Amino acid sequence: MMRVAAFGLSVVAVLVVVWTVSLCDLSANAQTPNVPTAQPVLPARIPVAAAGDLMAFSAELGSGPSQITLIDAKSRVMCVYHVDREGKIELRSVRNVQWDLLIEEFNGVSPLPRDIRALLEQR
Numbered sequence: 001m002m003r004v005a006a007f008g009l010s011v012v013a014v015l016v017v018v019w020t021v022s023l024c025d026l027s028a029n030a031q032t033p034n035v036p037t038a039q040p041v042l043p044a045r046i047p048v049a050a051a052g053d054l055m056a057f058s059a060e061l062g063s064g065p066s067q068i069t070l071i072d073a074k075s076r077v078m079c080v081y082h083v084d085r086e087g088k089i090e091l092r093s094v095r096n097v098q099w100d101l102l103i104e105e106f107n108g109v110s111p112l113p114r115d116i117r118a119l120l121e122q123r
Contacts, residue, residue, distance in 0.1 A: 053073045054072055066083045069081075077097070079094045
């Protein structure tokens, strides 16, 4: 029970740190003109926080919500949250990436890794 509580407190602490850092970046971006874009607006430096096996990344999604991505390196699970301007946190997705990491190639373009390996093995 104590382990679950400690893990929960770690998650909350990481969320608070990442969200605070992303708010600091918002005030710096307030002076720039609002240019519509379909792509997420990523700062030159993506705010990152870590506690044990838990990592968090924050990104500003243009004029919409902020996005916080949590990755648990030990369990190989990632979660994506959106935080609106009022501070409401919404869980958007959760994925166990254990099997994803075992895929050798997916959605790749030529030359594929196996093609490069074959060329190098011919030497």
